[in-house]
Amino acid sequence: MAKLRAVFRCTECGTSVPKWVGRCPGCEGWNTLVEELDDVSKVSSAALLGKRDAPVPISEVDAHEWQPKPTGIGELDRVLSGGLVPGSVTLVGGEPGIGKSTLLLQAVASIAASGSKVLYVSAEESKQQVRLRAERLNALHPDLWLASETAVPHILSSVDEINPAVLVVDSIQTVHTPDISSASGSVAQVRESAARLVTTAKERGLSVVLVGHVTKEGGLAGPRVLEHIVDTVLAFEGDRHHALRMLRAVKHRFGATDQLGLFEMTQHGMLGVPDPSRLFLADRRKGVSGSVIVPTMEGDRPMLVEVQALVAHSELPSPRRSAQGLDSGRLSLLLAVLSERAGVTFEKRDVYALAVGGVKIVEPAADLGVALALASSRFNSPIPEDLVVCGEIGLGGELRQVAHGERRLAEAARLGFTRALVPRLAPDPPEGMKAIRVGTLAEAVAAVGIGHNASSEF
Missing domain, CATH: 3.30.230.10 (Ribosomal Protein S5; domain 2)
Known part of the structure; x- marks a missing residue:
């Protein structure tokens, strides 16, 4: 039988301690420790080695190998400095119901229409629910593949089977890795699941988009390390009582973070607002x-x-x-x-x-x-x-x-x-x-x- 032990892990930095304390010894944050169960009989998948990347002279690295590929959504491409970069991992955060899934479904449908294969993994909704939304958004395309899955190993198997150019996981807080005994959404599960997806993105040159929940304070749910290991962090904001939505880049390794994308929420999906002043x-x-x-x-x-x-x-x-x-x-x-x-x-x-x-x-x-x-x-x-x-x-x-x-x-x-x-x-x-x-x-x-x-x- 697996040996389980209770640990207290910091939601900000991931530091683990055997018993609860008010102040994290790692990042010195107050009241950030939550209780989780660790399986001491298994080795964390984060410790497993991936493929070795042979070092090369920096002058021989092809800087044009990974160029941004447009999503076809003008306001989204503006914030991403041109589009999604192959091998990159993008985290999109926002309040529930703000329109994250709608925007991404429109984006991947546009990418599929351009000739690239896309895999959309919904860990929160059934295939039928996503299909109905896609019909409303006119986002049905044969190169847009859909899966309703929560296990990360199964998601990676689907990637091997389909070999998509873009992978969307909605959301990172609802998927889990069987090697970790704690529940989905816990600090360990979010960190481990994200680490596996990041490794896959780098090895295959796969553009990965993760949807993230936010806390009541407005920050991304999960450990702070989640924001560190991804390449881009986008914040989708807006007032539920207004149609306007704003997309900002909080972090972007492939471009500037001073761009703003504006959308209007309509019954036909997110529409770009080229002239917000009017x-x-x-x-x-x-x-x-x-x-x-x-x-x-x-x-x-x-x-x-x-x-x-x-x-x-x-x-x-x-x-x-x-x-x-x-x-x-x-x-x-x-x-x-x-x-x-x-x-x-x-x-x-x-x-x-x-x-x-x-x-x-x-x-x-x-x-x-x-x-x-x-x-x-x-x-x-x-x-x-x-x-x-x-x-x-x-x-x-x-x-x-x-x-x-x-x-x-x-x-x-x-x-x-x-x-x-x-x-x-x-x-x-x-x-x-x-x-x-x-x-x-x-x-x-x-x-x-x-x-x-x-x-x-x-």
């Missing part, structure tokens, strides 16, 4: 106080986003401060600077701030836009419709220029905006757009006609 501004209501258009940067992609604020009277001892799509700490900072440096107070008033469309804005370039939206709602004074606002605010109330100013203003000019409120040292706007330069937050509030010191700029 999507965000499609339902904009003009002439309403508390609404400001901010040119943001997502990676190297400029986007115009509407920021809204609502200031309402409150009888509560501690008025509410709510931020959706914005950093709540940054909102508190801007409220303090508005009060102390610009004379716009919010005593006995609830404050609500929102980035429209389900997008999340974390860059300080939106500071001036958020502050003016708050001041606009506070005095019920609308911001001009043809104005965009961009700038970082310091604690002294000063305005600082932001990176990629030219690209931000060029995107605003493309969509018909004719004026931009920017810091004094900001770059010149494109032809046809007027720059209104201010040095402090108080000057900016006055320049847009809010309060008693309204400027004549408008």
Whole structure:
């Protein structure tokens, strides 16, 4: 009989200890140890040797042997810097129901249509469920093979039988290796299963895509080593109540990580959004106080986003401060600077701030836009419709220029905006757009006609 022993393994670094402790001795993380059962009578498959790779002079290595192969999904290829690289392992993480399986099924169907054989392994759904989704997405193709399997050895046998160019495993938390006695999804199982698949990918030149679950904190479930052994980590994000989905590269060994892919969830699957600014501004209501258009940067992609604020009277001892799509700490900072440096107070008033469309804005370039939206709602004074606002605010109330100013203003000019409120040292706007330069937050509030010191700029 197999001899089992209880061990406590860290979910972050994989360190094992015989009894539970509050702090991991390996990575010093707190409350990261979970109990698992180890089979001491078997040798871990991670210790088994694979094929030996003979060393060669670095000058003789063919750098063009493994080139990215497009998936046929434009936004996905943008994030992957051209496509999937043979021999690479890509991990796609996201919340349940966000659309990971839908996107990958569309991608592998496009790859199969280009003449490459693809194996899609669903460890969570039956073949019939995947077939129904494929029919809805028009993703049926004879070169797209489907298996409903949870055992890694059986998956590798299918790879030997079919010899695909791309393998998708959905998901890595639900497959298991029989050599490990712990349950599927445990630290040991995820690490061991991923290690076997990575070894197979490197030996065969096989592109492997793994689907990963996320924790309630938003991080990938499983050991941290999972992110280290794969070549690419993609994060699929979005608000369930909105159709917009964003794909980012958290790690990418074959290209940059500053690209952003945008998709719209429809009944026919994921559709790429080539012009996100028009999507965000499609339902904009003009002439309403508390609404400001901010040119943001997502990676190297400029986007115009509407920021809204609502200031309402409150009888509560501690008025509410709510931020959706914005950093709540940054909102508190801007409220303090508005009060102390610009004379716009919010005593006995609830404050609500929102980035429209389900997008999340974390860059300080939106500071001036958020502050003016708050001041606009506070005095019920609308911001001009043809104005965009961009700038970082310091604690002294000063305005600082932001990176990629030219690209931000060029995107605003493309969509018909004719004026931009920017810091004094900001770059010149494109032809046809007027720059209104201010040095402090108080000057900016006055320049847009809010309060008693309204400027004549408008």
